[in-house]
Amino acid sequence: MTTMRAFHVERYGDPERVLHLKTVDKPTPRSSEVLIKVEAASVNDYDWCLCSGKPMEYRLFFGLFKPRAKHRCPGMEVAGTVEAIGDEVKALKIGDRVYGDTSDHGFGSFAEYMTVNEAGLRKMPDAMIFKEAVALPHASMLALQALRDEGNIQDGEKILINGGGGGVGTLAMYLAKTHNAEVTGVDAGEKLERMLDMGFDHVIDYQKQDFTKLKEQYDLIVDCRTSRWPIAHLRALKPKGRYVSIGGHSGKLLSMVFSGGIIRLLTKKRLGMLSVKTNKNLDIIERLYAEGKLKTEIDGPYPFEKIPQAVKRFGDAKHIGKVVVLVGIQ
Numbered sequence: 001m002t003t004m005r006a007f008h009v010e011r012y013g014d015p016e017r018v019l020h021l022k023t024v025d026k027p028t029p030r031s032s033e034v035l036i037k038v039e040a041a042s043v044n045d046y047d048w049c050l051c052s053g054k055p056m057e058y059r060l061f062f063g064l065f066k067p068r069a070k071h072r073c074p075g076m077e078v079a080g081t082v083e084a085i086g087d088e089v090k091a092l093k094i095g096d097r098v099y100g101d102t103s104d105h106g107f108g109s110f111a112e113y114m115t116v117n118e119a120g121l122r123k124m125p126d127a128m129i130f131k132e133a134v135a136l137p138h139a140s141m142l143a144l145q146a147l148r149d150e151g152n153i154q155d156g157e158k159i160l161i162n163g164g165g166g167g168v169g170t171l172a173m174y175l176a177k178t179h180n181a182e183v184t185g186v187d188a189g190e191k192l193e194r195m196l197d198m199g200f201d202h203v204i205d206y207q208k209q210d211f212t213k214l215k216e217q218y219d220l221i222v223d224c225r226t227s228r229w230p231i232a233h234l235r236a237l238k239p240k241g242r243y244v245s246i247g248g249h250s251g252k253l254l255s256m257v258f259s260g261g262i263i264r265l266l267t268k269k270r271l272g273m274l275s276v277k278t279n280k281n282l283d284i285i286e287r288l289y290a291e292g293k294l295k296t297e298i299d300g301p302y303p304f305e306k307i308p309q310a311v312k313r314f315g316d317a318k319h320i321g322k323v324v325v326l327v328g329i330q
Contacts, residue, residue: 002026006111007307008072012053015311019051019074019110027115028084034092034118035084039130040301041109042167043323044138045247047074048315074311075109077101078116079124079134080328089118097124101137101278110307112327122279125286135167135296135322137278140285143172143222146244146274151220153179160184160211160236163224164200165191167322168246170297172222173200178293184218186211191320198297212236222246230271237269245273297321 004026009018029035049058050071062071079099082092092098098121102109105120124133146168147153159176161169164185176183177199185195189205196203204211212228217238226245233243288294299319302310304327314323 004112005304006073006108007075009051009067009074010072011066012051012059015048015051015315016308019308019311021305024111026113029086029089029115031086031088032117032119033086033115034082034089034098034121035113035115036078036080036098036121037083037113037328038078038109038111039080039326039328040078040134041075041307041325041327042077042134042138043307043310043314043325044076046076046103046107047110047311050074051311052315071107073108073111073114075111075114076103076107077134077137078109078114078121079130080114083113085118092118092121092123097130098122099124099128099130099133099137100282101141103138104278109327110325112304120279122282125290127290128286130328131298131301131324131326132296135298135324136171136285136289137282138276139167139322140171140175140282140294141278141280142168142224142246142274142276143175144281144284145276146222146246147172147175147179147220150244150272150274151222151242153181153220155179156181157219158182158184158217158238160186160216160218160221161224162186162206162211162221162226164203165195165320166224166317167297167319168224169222170195170198170321171294172224173198174294175288178288184211184216188317194320198295217241220244233271234269240269242270243272245271246276299323301326 003023007019082096100121102116102120105117108114159181161172163169165187182201184202185200186204192203212232221243223245299321301324
């Protein structure tokens with residue numbers, strides 16, 4: 001059988017110590033799957049949590065003491081070329097350039113090849129290149145659905161994005177700008193100048209100021225790093241303001257679920273948490289990308305062999321934009 005290289009994690013710990021490059025069998029697609037030659041992958045929370053085993057409750061899904069075999073190869077976003085197809089595949093053919101968030105159908109893009117159900121992929125627009133395409137599926141869906149579906153953004157509103165320098169935050173800023181919003185980004189001080197260059201109207205260094213304790217109030221807050229109890233955000237919201245969490249500390253997220261309805265009843269302010277729908281609105285993203293209204297801010301790209309370092313960088317929150325890895329020859 002033909003072999004390939006893939007990164008595997010067999011115990012929890014520092015990604016630079018637990019992610020190892022191995023030679024394994026090249027997979028064969030099942031009836032509804034395609035085999036992709038991976039050209040680019042990106043790093044997400046899933047990859048960091050799988051490697052580190054943190055937060056601890058994630059081990060209920062991955063394995064209590066070490067990752068289960070089906071989780072050994074991380075990677076949930078892919079851009080590449082279809083090399084083989086199963087008998088029941090209808091929408092894709094060999095040679096198609098594809099991309100997508102595959103998390104509903106499996107993982108494994110930290111490899112030279114992966115198989116995935118065709119439903120987890122879509123054809124790449126001709127104008128896209130692999131390293132930019134792979135930066136879009138997961139982060140852009142979080143940003144778009146947080147702003148529009150959950151946040152009900154309106155033209156000209158004041159928006160705050162907590163974690164504005166990351167992959168979701170930067171895309172959320174570009175999307176908010178299509179609504180002529182005034183956008184404030186919150187992140188670490190070393191990222192703020194770059195964020196202003198991208199197009200943020202205002203920036204806040206979270207290491208020096210707590211945005212929930214300032215006088216400014218916002219129509220909509222998108223929180224990429226939920227680390228405060230729900231009631232803390234009320235001070236930063238205008239009357240009838242909306243707050244949307246897309247991820248963060250599990251205790252704070254559970255509190256959001258249980259208290260959001262009561263808070264809305266008492267204050268008319270809405271606190272919500274996004275449950276993302278993968279690849280749902282990529283046609284909107286592709287149109288905005290083609291019109292030049294949406295850009296991919298890429299941290300890297302890093303070579304395939306540097307995936308452990310890229311995951312570590314993501315976990316340390318040192319990145320600006322989306323952490324991207326090149327697997328094939330671009």
